[in-house]
Amino acid sequence: MTEQTASTAPTTWQRLVSAGRRFTYGTGRVFGRIRRNPWSRRARVSAMVGLIGVGGVVIGTLLFGHATVNVGPFRAEMSISPSIFGGTEVDLPPLGSLHLDSHDGPVHLKVNLAALDQNRTEALIDDPAAISRAGENAVDDVRTGVIRLGVRTLGIAILSAMVLSALIFRNVRRVAAAGVTALVVTGGSFGLAASTLRPDSIAEPRYEGLLVNAPAVVGDARRIADNYGRYSEQLQQIVSNVSRLYTTVSSLPVYEPAEGTTRILHVSDLHLNPSSFGLIRTVVQTFDIDAVIDTGDLVDWGSTAETGYASSIPSVGVPYVWVRGNHDSASIQSAVGRQRNAIVLDNKIQTVAGLTIGGIGDPEFTPDKSETPAAQNDAEAAAQSPLLRAGTQLADTIRASDKPVDIALVHDPAMAPPLSGVVPLVLAGHKHQRSVELMQPPTPAPSASPSAAPSAGATVPEMSTRLMVEGSTGGAGLRGLEKEQPTPLSLSVLYFDEKHELKAYDDIQLGGTGQSNVEMQRNVIGALPSPSVSVSPSG
Numbered sequence: 001m002t003e004q005t006a007s008t009a010p011t012t013w014q015r016l017v018s019a020g021r022r023f024t025y026g027t028g029r030v031f032g033r034i035r036r037n038p039w040s041r042r043a044r045v046s047a048m049v050g051l052i053g054v055g056g057v058v059i060g061t062l063l064f065g066h067a068t069v070n071v072g073p074f075r076a077e078m079s080i081s082p083s084i085f086g087g088t089e090v091d092l093p094p095l096g097s098l099h100l101d102s103h104d105g106p107v108h109l110k111v112n113l114a115a116l117d118q119n120r121t122e123a124l125i126d127d128p129a130a131i132s133r134a135g136e137n138a139v140d141d142v143r144t145g146v147i148r149l150g151v152r153t154l155g156i157a158i159l160s161a162m163v164l165s166a167l168i169f170r171n172v173r174r175v176a177a178a179g180v181t182a183l184v185v186t187g188g189s190f191g192l193a194a195s196t197l198r199p200d201s202i203a204e205p206r207y208e209g210l211l212v213n214a215p216a217v218v219g220d221a222r223r224i225a226d227n228y229g230r231y232s233e234q235l236q237q238i239v240s241n242v243s244r245l246y247t248t249v250s251s252l253p254v255y256e257p258a259e260g261t262t263r264i265l266h267v268s269d270l271h272l273n274p275s276s277f278g279l280i281r282t283v284v285q286t287f288d289i290d291a292v293i294d295t296g297d298l299v300d301w302g303s304t305a306e307t308g309y310a311s312s313i314p315s316v317g318v319p320y321v322w323v324r325g326n327h328d329s330a331s332i333q334s335a336v337g338r339q340r341n342a343i344v345l346d347n348k349i350q351t352v353a354g355l356t357i358g359g360i361g362d363p364e365f366t367p368d369k370s371e372t373p374a375a376q377n378d379a380e381a382a383a384q385s386p387l388l389r390a391g392t393q394l395a396d397t398i399r400a401s402d403k404p405v406d407i408a409l410v411h412d413p414a415m416a417p418p419l420s421g422v423v424p425l426v427l428a429g430h431k432h433q434r435s436v437e438l439m440q441p442p443t444p445a446p447s448a449s450p451s452a453a454p455s456a457g458a459t460v461p462e463m464s465t466r467l468m469v470e471g472s473t474g475g476a477g478l479r480g481l482e483k484e485q486p487t488p489l490s491l492s493v494l495y496f497d498e499k500h501e502l503k504a505y506d507d508i509q510l511g512g513t514g515q516s517n518v519e520m521q522r523n524v525i526g527a528l529p530s531p532s533v534s535v536s537p538s539g
Contacts, residue, residue, distance in 0.1 A: 049174050053161040053181030058082055060160025061186075065153040069145030076111055076142075078149050083108030086193060102199075105192035109146065150190055157186040261503075262353050262496040263287055266470050268295040268411075268429025269325070273474030277312040279489060279510065280473070284316050287493050287506075290353035291318050295429040295470060296325025296411035299332055301367045307335035313342050319352050321345060324361030325411040325430065333361065345409060347393055349401050355500055358401070358423070359409030360394040362430075363387065391415035395422045406500045413469050420465045425502055432472040434490055434507060436523075439465045466502070468492070471509070 066079035088102040091112045102109070158179050165178035265283055270276040280292060299306040313320045313336065321343045324333050337344045343352060345359030363386040391410060395418040398405045408423040410416055412430045419426050420439040441464070471490025489510040495503050504524045 045174070046177075049165065049169070049177045050181050052165045052168060053178040054185055056161025056164040056178060057157040057182045057185050059164070060156045061153055064156040064160075065149070067145065067149040067152055069141060069148070071141045071145070076145065078145055079110045079112075080149060080153050081108050081110065082106055086196070102197065103193045104196040106189045107193045111142075154183070154186050154190070158182045258497065260498040262355060262500075263289050264353070264355070264407075264494040264496065265289045265292045266295070266427055266468070266492045266494055267292060267473040268470040269297040269432055269472040270294070270299075270474035271297055271327070271472065272299050272306060272309055273489075276474045276489070277315060279491070280316050283491060283493070283508065284318055289318055289493070291355075292316055292320045293357070293407070293409060293427060294320065294322045295409055295427055296323050296362060297327045297429060298322070298325070298336065300327055302327060302329030302332050302365060304331055307331055310335040310339055310342075313339040316341070319343055321350075321352055321357055321359070321409070323359040323409045323411055326362045326364050327367045328361075329365055329367075347397055349397065349405060355406045355496060356401075356403055357407045357409060358394060358398050358405045360390050360397075360415070362411040362415070363390040385414070387412055387414040388418060391418040395419050398422050406496070413467060416467050421463050423465060424463060426465060426467045428467065428469045429472075431469055432487060433469070434471040434492075434509075435467075435469045437467050439467050468494075468505070475510075 061080060061082060065081065066077060069076045069078055083106060086103045086105045086107060088100040088109045088111065090098040090100070091110070161182035162175050162179040165175045169175065265280065265287070267276070267280060283289065284292065299309055310332065313322075318341065320339070320341050322336050323345050333344060333346070336342050343350055345357065345361075347360045349356060349358040351357070391414075394408060394410070394415075398408065398419075399422060405423050406425065408416075408419045408426045410419075410426065410428050413428045416426045416428060416439065421442040426439070470492060472487055473489055473491045475487045475489045491508050493506040493508070495505065497503050502525055504522060507521045507523065509519045
């Protein structure tokens with residue numbers, strides 16, 4: 001009896017199974033009630049609608065979140081994509097890419113500058129003021145493009161979410177709810193990006209890519225940086241040698257400037273070199289300069305960002321006479337004209353330090369070129385060459401002047417031929433190489449009638465014209481540091497007597513990297529040039 005009772009009692013395993021069945025049955029009843037509850041059903045539908053809305057936003061943004069914007073000569077392709085860290089990427093194929101930590105949030109902006117618009121590029125080259133306008137409008141173009149892309153992406157995201165919801169639910173209310181979800185998600189993402197915007201991030205970019213073609217665009221940047229580092233360390237010592245050099249040259253018996261001598265410093269082609277104005281100030285103070293003449297190419301590209309370089313002009317402390325070079329735009333000319341001691345000559349004549357000076361700016365704005373084909377002084381070339389036409393225009397202005405002009409200023413020596421026989425001295429630059437020559441006398445125009453010819457015994461005095469082309473006072477700018485031996489810094493001091501005649505000039509040249517010496521040669525008009533004198537750090 002006892003054994004039978006023991007055998008029929010439930011085991012532990014059977015009790016566990018039975019308890020599990022009861023729990024499953026109870027849980028199923030509870031979940032069944034929850035599933036049948038209206039609020040639970042609404043929650044599930046809402047979650048599904050939200051998921052579909054977010055999916056539509058992602059799909060629509062990836063497929064259609066892009067736009068094309070004109071930024072200067074570029075046709076920029078902008079696109080937006082979902083991201084955890086945000087930021088902006090600028091692609092410059094084939095050079096690489098530039099990454100900016102511009103903002104936070106789930107929105108990543110990508111800008112591709114792969115294409116140049118031919119018509120806009122040609123307009124930029126043909127119009128002298130186009131680069132200035134492009135620099136001023138570039139920020140507005142980018143801002144407008146980003147806003148337009150954001151509005152486009154917002155509309156596409158909402159539409160994509162609604163279309164995807166309609167394909168799944170086929171219910172108007174749920175489609176509308178998916179659209180509202182897309183609006184909230186997309187608008188909130190843009191709002192977060194805007195609230196965390198960091199405009200200063202452009203100063204700390206991160207580069208990716210081989211950049212193997214970069215030197216073809218901006219030069220050998222590493223060599224420029226290395227050479228300029230060494231060069232700037234030597235600059236102060238180089239400039240200080242100018243004073244020692246002047247003391248040495250002043251003792252030479254070749255030429256002694258009289259009391260009434262006017263000293264003019266001729267500089268040219270500074271090309272944004274940050275050292276140039278320090279050198280000019282030193283020479284002005286050491287040589288007791290009365291005025292500075294600059295024959296152009298103050299900057300490199302003529303952009304609005306370069307106008308601040310002209311603010312150093314007042315520091316020289318004497319009148320600064322300037323004509324526009326082919327690297328100087330209209331905005332650069334305006335910036336120079338705003339300086340209190342600057343005198344801009346553009347087919348004008350003005351008296352400075354007792355000398356009457358006429359000048360005209362370079363008619364061609366070609367910042368991408370360093371050389372201009374030489375023009376010939378004949379009627380056909382004059383009709384075709386804007387340089388010769390500008391030179392002829394200045395010559396006509398000088399002839400119409402009621403007082404003799406002592407100096408004519410041009411940037412490119414190719415503008416000088418029409419001035420031969422019109423003024424005694426023409427100053428130019430552009431070539432980055434010093435040269436002095438007597439110009440060919442002008443070809444006399446054929447007489448209109450025999451009676452107009454001079455008598456046999458009469459002689460018509462001809463004015464000889466000296467053309468002085470200055471080297472680069474800026475050492476050709478930073479591009480001059482690309483080579484192992486940078487372009488020397490060159491400038492000249494001109495001595496005029498009381499009759500405004502050029503009597504002598506000093507050619508000053510500062511050595512390049514590794515050559516901390518200053519060399520100077522005094523030249524007297526009508527005499528053989530004196531031996532050059534140089535001063536090095538060791539004396």
